[in-house]
Amino acid sequence: MPSAKKTPAPDDQETKRPKRIADQVADQILEKISDGIFLPGDRLPGERQLAETMEVSRVSVRAALQKLKTRGYLRAVQGGGTEILSSTGIDMDTAMTDLVRDSISNLRDLQEIRCTLETWAARRAATNASDEDIKLLRLAYRQAHDPRRAEKYRADDDHRLHMMIGRATGSIIYYHVMKMLHDVLQAALMEIRFNNMSGPNFDRMVQEHHHAIIEAIAVRDPDAAEKAMSNHLQAVLDFFKSASDKQAT
Amino acid sequence: MPSAKKTPAPDDQETKRPKRIADQVADQILEKISDGIFLPGDRLPGERQLAETMEVSRVSVRAALQKLKTRGYLRAVQGGGTEILSSTGIDMDTAMTDLVRDSISNLRDLQEIRCTLETWAARRAATNASDEDIKLLRLAYRQAHDPRRAEKYRADDDHRLHMMIGRATGSIIYYHVMKMLHDVLQAALMEIRFNNMSGPNFDRMVQEHHHAIIEAIAVRDPDAAEKAMSNHLQAVLDFFKSASDKQAT
DNA sequence: CCCCTAAACTGGTATGACCATTCAAAAGAC
DNA sequence: GTCTTTTGAATGGTCATACCAGTTTAGGGG
Numbered sequence: 377m378p379s380a381k382k383t384p385a386p387d388d389q390e391t392k393r394p395k396r397i398a399d400q401v402a403d404q405i406l407e408k409i410s411d412g413i414f415l416p417g418d419r420l421p422g423e424r425q426l427a428e429t430m431e432v433s434r435v436s437v438r439a440a441l442q443k444l445k446t447r448g449y450l451r452a453v454q455g456g457g458t459e460i461l462s463s464t465g466i467d468m469d470t471a472m473t474d475l476v477r478d479s480i481s482n483l484r485d486l487q488e489i490r491c492t493l494e495t496w497a498a499r500r501a502a503t504n505a506s507d508e509d510i511k512l513l514r515l516a517y518r519q520a521h522d523p524r525r526a527e528k529y530r531a532d533d534d535h536r537l538h539m540m541i542g543r544a545t546g547s548i549i550y551y552h553v554m555k556m557l558h559d560v561l562q563a564a565l566m567e568i569r570f571n572n573m574s575g576p577n578f579d580r581m582v583q584e585h586h587h588a589i590i591e592a593i594a595v596r597d598p599d600a601a602e603k604a605m606s607n608h609l610q611a612v613l614d615f616f617k618s619a620s621d622k623q624a625t
Numbered sequence: 626m627p628s629a630k631k632t633p634a635p636d637d638q639e640t641k642r643p644k645r646i647a648d649q650v651a652d653q654i655l656e657k658i659s660d661g662i663f664l665p666g667d668r669l670p671g672e673r674q675l676a677e678t679m680e681v682s683r684v685s686v687r688a689a690l691q692k693l694k695t696r697g698y699l700r701a702v703q704g705g706g707t708e709i710l711s712s713t714g715i716d717m718d719t720a721m722t723d724l725v726r727d728s729i730s731n732l733r734d735l736q737e738i739r740c741t742l743e744t745w746a747a748r749r750a751a752t753n754a755s756d757e758d759i760k761l762l763r764l765a766y767r768q769a770h771d772p773r774r775a776e777k778y779r780a781d782d783d784h785r786l787h788m789m790i791g792r793a794t795g796s797i798i799y800y801h802v803m804k805m806l807h808d809v810l811q812a813a814l815m816e817i818r819f820n821n822m823s824g825p826n827f828d829r830m831v832q833e834h835h836h837a838i839i840e841a842i843a844v845r846d847p848d849a850a851e852k853a854m855s856n857h858l859q860a861v862l863d864f865f866k867s868a869s870d871k872q873a874t
Numbered sequence: 875c876c877c878c879t880a881a882a883c884t885g886g887t888a889t890g891a892c893c894a895t896t897c898a899a900a901a902g903a904c
Numbered sequence: 905g906t907c908t909t910t911t912g913a914a915t916g917g918t919c920a921t922a923c924c925a926g927t928t929t930a931g932g933g934g
Contacts, residue, residue, distance in 0.1 A: 395886095396886070396887095397886080397887070398886080398887090422914070422915060422916085423915080423916070424914090424915085432887085432888090433887060433888045433889070434888085434889085435684075435886085435887060435888065435889090436886085436887065436888085438688070438916085438917090439687070439688075439691055439886090439887090441916095442647075442688055442691045442692060442695075443691060443695050446691075446692045446695040446696060447695060452915090452916060452917090453895085453896075453915085453916075454894065454895050454896075454915075454916045454917060455894070455895030455896035455897075455914080455915050455916060455917095456895075456896050456897075456915070456916080457896085457897095457914090457915060457916075458915085458916075472798065472801050475797055475798060475801070476798065482796070482797060482798050485796040485797075485798040485799060486798045488745075488796075489742065489745070489796075489798065489799055489802060492741055492742060492744075492745040493738065493741060493742065496737075496738070496741040547731075547734040547737075547738075548724055548731060548734075549721065549724060549725065549731050549734040549735045549738065550734060550738055552721045552724070553738060553802075553806070556802075556805070557802070644917095645917070645918095646917080646918070647917080647918090668884095671883080671884060671885080672884085672885065673884090681918085681919090682918060682919045682920070683919090683920090684917090684918060684919065684920090685917085685918065685919085687885085687886090688917090688918095690885095701884090701885060701886090702884085702885075702926085702927075703884075703885045703886060703925065703926050703927075704883080704884045704885060704886095704925070704926035704927035704928075705884065705885080705926075705927050705928075706883090706884055706885075706927085706928090707884085707885075
């Protein structure tokens with residue numbers, strides 16, 4: 377890593393002085409997006425309204441939105457409003473994405489890695505999750521499997537659900553690592569057109585798995601959570617394997 | 626992440642929309658930074674002056690600077706001016722390095738994650754490693770524990786040894802992920818001056834652990850390899866925990 | 875020469891206005 | 905009634921001005 381020397385504090389989370397109002401506003405909005413209160417595909421309230429409800433000036437709101445726009449969370453159209461694009465931003469490693477896209481065996485590896493990590497995360501979430509976390513977890517579950525949600529956002533919903541579990545671990549580090557892996561995985565899947573893996577049967581299975589995982593966490597049962605997560609990701613991995621047999625790379 | 630290519634152009638897709646003044650200003654400033662007219666370490670002219678020379682309002686200049694700040698080119702300090710940080714943008718995972726450096730609990734989390742991942746890697750290496758891999762593995766081991774090696778390179782040697790195990794897994798994806806984690810960990814340790822964790826006893830223990838891991842891989846014993854690696858990283862984790870008790874963060 | 879103060883910077887925020895575009899409801903034409 | 909057109913409200917983008925909050929720096933004591 378080239379820039380690990382002086383770490384000049386990128387710009388964001390100063391962890392020490394979140395003094396600037398615009399940053400606070402950005403954090404608040406980002407939180408609502410991450411929590412699923414604002415959903416991808418929806419539109420943000422108007423800048424003037426946001427300014428009023430948050431009791432800051434429109435200038436600060438605009439600065440916050442500008443930050444989130446350059447990070448890939450939002451897109452604004454003059455006169456049309458501000459659309460929420462993603463609940464996770466976009467800072468993935470393109471080199472890794474290329475690798476995963478170019479070879480299905482790499483994709484399987486990635487899924488395997490994800491399996492070991494998230495299994496650990498499920499166990500830890502079951503012991504560390506707060507009541508607030510569980511509330512958000514259930515909300516994310518309902519949204520991810522709401523039949524009224526547009527098909528195109530299904531991947532994002534699934535992404536957010538898993539990230540919510542990561543958040544419930546209480547480890548911001550895990551959250552970062554997992555986010556990177558998910559970004560790479562999703563970008564690769566997008567380009568590989570594996571989207572057709574979604575079907576009624578697959579969706580139903582996923583929903584059952586998600587339910588089992590979340591409820592295990594909710595009742596603080598680490599063993600059950602770990603088992604449920606392992607079961608889930610192993611099934612997805614098997615799917616990848618069978619799919620890669622059909623279409624040779 | 627692992628110092629890959631900068632992947633800009635997230636904001637707007639080139640739908641012939643260079644209309645926004647702020648974006649034009651940002652492009653002009655960015656060009657001067659890339660061309661070396663504005664050098665890293667220097668300070669940008671004041672916002673008011675920039676606005677005047679470019680014949681736009683200060684609002685537009687601020688929007689442009691906000692964009693460049695978010696991308697890691699600039700850093701502004703209230704009253705102190707705007708400093709040019711880089712002519713190439715930043716790796717987004719400097720944020721993670723900051724997190725690890727700022728809190729020892731985050732460091733422990735990172736080590737825990739590393740533990741689960743490398744345990745998996747050891748098992749996989751034991752089944753997948755080629756003869757060539759094992760030769761390199763033993764070489765790395767000898768170098769890492771050669772008493773003639775200078776003390777200051779110990780961390781780097783250890784790093785390389787573990788990366789070699791990652792390489793023996795045959796998964797380029799795992800290699801990337803592990804490299805990123807190690808980079809972050811090492812950068813954080815460097816700044817936290819945890820280097821003094823090296824001592825005669827600690828070194829001897831590490832050497833024994835490394836020996837056990839590598840030989841288990843060499844004889845293709847997945848169970849032993851997994852156990853040895855888990856044992857090793859758990860010991861290091863315990864060390865972090867005891868150390869963090871002594872010096873509160 | 876050093877230390878301290880104060881004025882002159884700097885970036886950050888607030889307010890109010892106006893423009894350009896979009897979108898949807900109201901008005902009109904058939 | 906249905907379709908098209910018009911119109912106006914709402915939205916993001918820009919501007920000007922003023923003031924706040926830190927930093928830097930130039931003067932003056934000591």
